[in-house]
Amino acid sequence: MNKLILLVDDDIVQLRLFEKLLTSNGYNCKIALSVDEAEKILMEEAPELIISDYQMPVKDGFDFRKKLLNNDSFKNIPFLFLTSVNDNKFIQQGLDLKAIDYISKGTPPAQILSKIDNLLQSVREHYERSLSEIKGIAEKLNLRNTPQKAPELKNFSISFFNQSFQNQPGGDFIDFIKINDRFTFVVLGDVMGKKWGAWFFSFSFLSYVRSAIRLCVYDGNFSLSEILVKLNKVIHSDEVLSDIFSTLSMVLIDDDEQKIRYAGAGDLPLLKYEADQTTLKSYQSDGILLGFSEDTSFNEIEVELNEGEELYLISDGMIDFEINGVKKSDLNLLKSRLYQMKRENKTAIDIKNNLFNKNTSQVDDCSIIILNKKQVLS
Numbered sequence: 483m484n485k486l487i488l489l490v491d492d493d494i495v496q497l498r499l500f501e502k503l504l505t506s507n508g509y510n511c512k513i514a515l516s517v518d519e520a521e522k523i524l525m526e527e528a529p530e531l532i533i534s535d536y537q538m539p540v541k542d543g544f545d546f547r548k549k550l551l552n553n554d555s556f557k558n559i560p561f562l563f564l565t566s567v568n569d570n571k572f573i574q575q576g577l578d579l580k581a582i583d584y585i586s587k588g589t590p591p592a593q594i595l596s597k598i599d600n601l602l603q604s605v606r607e608h609y610e611r612s613l614s615e616i617k618g619i620a621e622k623l624n625l626r627n628t629p630q631k632a633p634e635l636k637n638f639s640i641s642f643f644n645q646s647f648q649n650q651p652g653g654d655f656i657d658f659i660k661i662n663d664r665f666t667f668v669v670l671g672d673v674m675g676k677k678w679g680a681w682f683f684s685f686s687f688l689s690y691v692r693s694a695i696r697l698c699v700y701d702g703n704f705s706l707s708e709i710l711v712k713l714n715k716v717i718h719s720d721e722v723l724s725d726i727f728s729t730l731s732m733v734l735i736d737d738d739e740q741k742i743r744y745a746g747a748g749d750l751p752l753l754k755y756e757a758d759q760t761t762l763k764s765y766q767s768d769g770i771l772l773g774f775s776e777d778t779s780f781n782e783i784e785v786e787l788n789e790g791e792e793l794y795l796i797s798d799g800m801i802d803f804e805i806n807g808v809k810k811s812d813l814n815l816l817k818s819r820l821y822q823m824k825r826e827n828k829t830a831i832d833i834k835n836n837l838f839n840k841n842t843s844q845v846d847d848c849s850i851i852i853l854n855k856k857q858v859l860s
Contacts, residue, residue, distance in 0.1 A: 490534035517541035620678025627655035641830035652847035706745035797848035
């Protein structure tokens with residue numbers, strides 16, 4: 483996905499010249515003729531870089547920069563000042579506002595591109611170093627929101643795949659809680675939020691999920707609906723999570739009885755492939771997002787899974803995609819793709835390679851868990 487640059491200048495001719503230069507060299511641009519227009523654009527999406535003129539009527543570039551520095555959502559977006567005034571006083575004023583640099587309107591196009599390319603590359607390298615360091619710390623603390631492997635069961639096979647958006651920590655979490663040789667819980671959740679915030683809170687939700695399951699099972703309670711009711715109450719009463727919500731899909735596998743039960747909270751439906759059907763079957767839970775309301779109920783569905791059939795638990799990133807810069811969601815498109823692959827006898831790895839490839843326009847974290855029944859050897 484091309485990097486987005488926000489251009490702010492009251493001179494429409496200058497804006498169009500910069501826009502043409504940048505878009506013809508692989509960048510996406512949004513243009514604003516005033517600070518007010520720029521702020522409206524920022525409410526919709528955050529750019530990789532902001533380039534703003536110094537001198538504009540009503541609110542100038544300095545006013546704009548000061549407002550951004552006071553907003554936690556925007557203060558760390560790299561900022562360049564654009565000026566036709568070669569005055570050291572103006573330049574110093576801009577640098578004092580933590581602008582990365584400035585560009586003179588008389589700068590040759592090749593130099594402008596080099597300056598922007600180098601700046602964004604430097605920002606990216608700094609981000610990747612920080613990300614690597616934090617991931618390293620998380621590994622040392624054994625903090626994971628996805629497991630390293632799925633458990634081995636007698637009668638069922640489990641495959642799972644997760645791909646974070648742009649290799650950034652995200653809010654999807656997966657877990658397999660094997661109580662004993664008979665019962666295994668399968669968990670897929672998605673914390674509402676962006677990037678680091680969702681990633682951080684995913685550990686809190688996952689911890690609560692594990693605790694709720696183990697406490698209920700300790701009392702001999704394997705009811706998914708009751709587990710979710712207790713889990714929801716605890717999350718709703720947690721002040722730290724008061725404005726944080728999560729979807730959750732939960733499946734209980736009874737390996738001895740070869741039975742599967744499912745319940746969910748605000749999640750996408752559980753999907754099932756059946757060879758004699760023309761589309762995937764959907765099992766839709768009626769529970770709302772975890773933590774959204776203190777008193778809510780969750781239905782529990784028994785799902786029959788025969789040889790040759792498959793179940794799919796999915797996060798919403800699996801149905802989200804981008805067309806011409808606009809985010810779309812299409813569950814039926816995913817169902818159609820999964821159905822066709824199964825008709826062609828594709829394996830779980832084939833499905834993963836088809837859905838998680840570099841040509842896919844991913845706009846969110848993507849997670850899928852695939853369950854199928856093992857074939858009985860004659």
